[in-house]
Amino acid sequence: MGPGPVNADPRILRAMSAQLVGQYDPSMTAYMNETMELYRGVFKTENEQTLLIDGTSRAGIEAALVSLISPGDRVLVPIFGRFGHLLREIAERAGAEVHVREIEWGTVFTPAQIEQAIRETKPALLAIVHGDTSTTVAQPLDELGEICERYGVLFYTDVTASLAGNAFEADAWGLDAVTAGLQKCLGGPSGSAPATFSPRAVEAINARKSIEAGIREAGDAVSAHPIRSNYFDLSMIFDYWGPKRLNHHTEATTMLYGARECARLLVDEGIDAAVERHRLHGAAMLAGVQGLGLGVFGDLDHRMNNVVAVHIPEGVTGDAVRGELLNDFGIEIGTSFGPLHGKVWRIGTMGYNARKDSVLTTLAALEQVLRRAGVAVTGGGGVGAAYEVYQDAAGS
Amino acid sequence: MGPGPVNADPRILRAMSAQLVGQYDPSMTAYMNETMELYRGVFKTENEQTLLIDGTSRAGIEAALVSLISPGDRVLVPIFGRFGHLLREIAERAGAEVHVREIEWGTVFTPAQIEQAIRETKPALLAIVHGDTSTTVAQPLDELGEICERYGVLFYTDVTASLAGNAFEADAWGLDAVTAGLQKCLGGPSGSAPATFSPRAVEAINARKSIEAGIREAGDAVSAHPIRSNYFDLSMIFDYWGPKRLNHHTEATTMLYGARECARLLVDEGIDAAVERHRLHGAAMLAGVQGLGLGVFGDLDHRMNNVVAVHIPEGVTGDAVRGELLNDFGIEIGTSFGPLHGKVWRIGTMGYNARKDSVLTTLAALEQVLRRAGVAVTGGGGVGAAYEVYQDAAGS
Structure with missing residues (x-):
């Protein structure tokens, strides 16, 4: 991811x-x-x-x-x-x-x-x-x-x-x-x-x-x-x-x-349908990380559908969290380059991973890893916010 | 091939x-x-x-x-x-x-x-x-x-x-x-x-x-x-x-x-064993095309093990023979570039195709296609010559 x-x-x-x-x-x-x-x-x-x-x-x-x-x-x-x-x-x-x-x-x-x-x-x-x-x-x-x-x-x-x-x-x-x-x-x-x-x-x-x-x-x-x-x-x-x-x-x-x-x-899927799929799952991931109480980097009006940059919370070692996600949950997320190196995590929802189960699993795992790192996260706030995006889309 | x-x-x-x-x-x-x-x-x-x-x-x-x-x-x-x-x-x-x-x-x-x-x-x-x-x-x-x-x-x-x-x-x-x-x-x-x-x-x-x-x-x-x-x-x-x-x-x-x-x-095979495999099957192919009565291009003392250039016989359209081999026998051979374009066929014995069955099948098919093109080939001369190379190797 x-x-x-x-x-x-x-x-x-x-x-x-x-x-x-x-x-x-x-x-x-x-x-x-x-x-x-x-x-x-x-x-x-x-x-x-x-x-x-x-x-x-x-x-x-x-x-x-x-x-x-x-x-x-x-x-x-x-x-x-x-x-x-x-x-x-x-x-x-x-x-x-x-x-x-x-x-x-x-x-x-x-x-x-x-x-x-x-x-x-x-x-x-x-x-x-x-x-x-x-x-x-x-x-x-x-x-x-x-x-x-x-x-x-x-x-x-x-x-x-x-x-x-x-x-x-x-x-x-x-x-x-x-x-x-x-x-x-x-x-x-x-x-x-x-x-x-x-x-x-x-x-x-x-x-x-x-x-x-x-x-x-x-x-x-x-x-x-x-x-x-x-x-x-x-x-x-x-x-x-x-x-x-x-x-x-x-x-x-x-x-x-x-x-x-x-x-x-x-x-086969339709190129416009593929873009819409990325928009939906990207929106769910964005809502999810915000629902966990995390800050998001960059101009959200021009955000790409397929990746979100999340501010690494104060006092947290970004690479330790990434390592725990990878080694204990089998989920990879990224950091960034230059002025953003070590300041943000980048979480993708793209290609084969622009799927509901990938989004929800990632948010669930991230909540647990952050909690263990001492971050005051909203319990269920990430998955819950993502579910709301999916429900709104299903209802529309 | x-x-x-x-x-x-x-x-x-x-x-x-x-x-x-x-x-x-x-x-x-x-x-x-x-x-x-x-x-x-x-x-x-x-x-x-x-x-x-x-x-x-x-x-x-x-x-x-x-x-x-x-x-x-x-x-x-x-x-x-x-x-x-x-x-x-x-x-x-x-x-x-x-x-x-x-x-x-x-x-x-x-x-x-x-x-x-x-x-x-x-x-x-x-x-x-x-x-x-x-x-x-x-x-x-x-x-x-x-x-x-x-x-x-x-x-x-x-x-x-x-x-x-x-x-x-x-x-x-x-x-x-x-x-x-x-x-x-x-x-x-x-x-x-x-x-x-x-x-x-x-x-x-x-x-x-x-x-x-x-x-x-x-x-x-x-x-x-x-x-x-x-x-x-x-x-x-x-x-x-x-x-x-x-x-x-x-x-x-x-x-x-x-x-x-x-x-x-x-x-796994051993790099020297792989070279020897190419030498053996290349030698069988060389003997085979010569056994069919075809001429071979280039300095044979410095020939690569894995490819042989065969003079296209007088009166034969090289690409027609290649097309028949490909379309009727499922076997591809090549022509060459520059001064050799249309003058020679190039037949490879390399990688997965450096195998006895590939060599014998190619020689058998080539004999049939050449015969149909009106070339006076030695019946069984290609496969027979290749068999001799394999028997010599087995006996040595």
Whole structure:
């Protein structure tokens, strides 16, 4: 019940035990095409270039940034938590001239602040996290696409922590590039990064296309300024996933089976229903920790559905409580980074764990562990408050 | 029965369906430590820094090269097949001044040729493929470490296609950096890249260590010239796998289970026994295709145990034969790249497929398909020749 990775849906693990097939076998390329279509549904996009990057969610971020950024490009990174710093770091290593704006952890930017920063820095690219698990808040993105379009700025976001647990619409919100991971609300293991790229992003990326030596044929593209990475060169990855089936990496077949099953389950449930499920169980967990008498960190109006940050009560050693929950009750919760390290616990309700029994069991165990640590908790207050949320939802 | 990826050992797929645990759970960090130790056995090394890169084998190559190369460094890449071109490509994108030497596909370099090239180019790094599946030959490496040491050159090799199917000794041969993949002789799926780095390589890499913003603490390393990639920054990946447990990527747990099981099976069998198994079944396949009257490509004295390249007979459409084998017999074989595309078939005997029944079934099916294509094959000549190899081995 931490901020992710969380335990996977057993149906996804089962899908991953299927035997491999050859990488250009018609059944394998059909799986690849099917996976692209499934993720168009998950991201809510019509983008042709919707595919998997073979690596963790961080690999997806780096593939997007190193492919979109030419060394020297100006990139604007608004930072409201640990993962904004990561975007800055990756953009800098890709050779960008990075401009940052920082706000207090636990808050989000207004569209006017972003527009002002764009006017001041004239970036080629805006790179911003959607939901930053380090602070548990989600940056509203729905008004930023229009601003980016007005100023001719490419618009990238990382939705690893938020996708499928919080409303997200790649096309309606004007995103040019989006990357994710499986290990949060999608209910799978880390190791594959679904991603989608708008025609405008594809055009920018393909302008630097350079087919690698060893498989280059007469007439193939060679750029004087190729993308700095081979593994993350999206112009070749597009051709690998497209009808050319360019020989690039060897697809991580088992991870593809997992990513495909994550999306199949979501599309079966309905992506909006999955978001509503996360909203409900997240609300129950929030009410529960408040019902125990604990304080909650961050701007609750912009809280992610799938994770809540709880102030560690005065006089309590956060890691001792976490250890007792893990060792005696088999329940893992997290701490956080930087200014919040040791100050808050982060409790997740995501993916396979966005369930009533997980929420109630966690609250029941937390009450007992806190009581043993000497905290004056309200007996039954956590589970009771969560039950009320569930009853209200059932009655509505 | 192609040149890889091949179907995985079912025991490995079963290991990959195990439930996830938290990334800093003591059982997870114990699995990570165990995996490091297992791969020390597989690589035959004492290197502390023996770990997994989260991506395909190509990710392992890029992690090694981008971390070892500072922009402007001279790198020597001797090329004897498609994957030598890949090393050149990745080194160039990492900013190296790359010098290549090329020889005819199907042959290998002599140590004297490599030494001569080192004298001429004075590289900081020698990067060379061990077994190049595109040509099916393996470059002897055992004398190159001593040469590299004499000239102060770091020595890197990619053993994706050869490891566990051909003799390899990282320490005895003086390697500084080695990367691999699971999808060939290790019998697993693509998506995790085992790698090992000598103390000398670690020192060179850590000289550029730069802990990323967002998790950097007072006193942490910051380099003026950090490694160009964040995802592939081995100095941080070392700290992630080491006692510091630096928060870098989120380990791809399911792929770790798979990589761990690949190594467990190998260590159970005995790494030398696994190489001998590949030698035996590879020899049976070689004798079999020759027994059918087919010609074999490349220098047989340096042939890899696990793949053979067969000349496509005059008048036969290679892809039609491959299609018939796949669609009617359920057996996949490969073609090759560049100058060999459409000229040879590549038939593998590796990992789970390095078995007598796989060899005999493939030869029996190939005989039938060739006969139907109008090739004058020796009836029973393939299976008979393979049987003789097995009988000789049993009698010896």
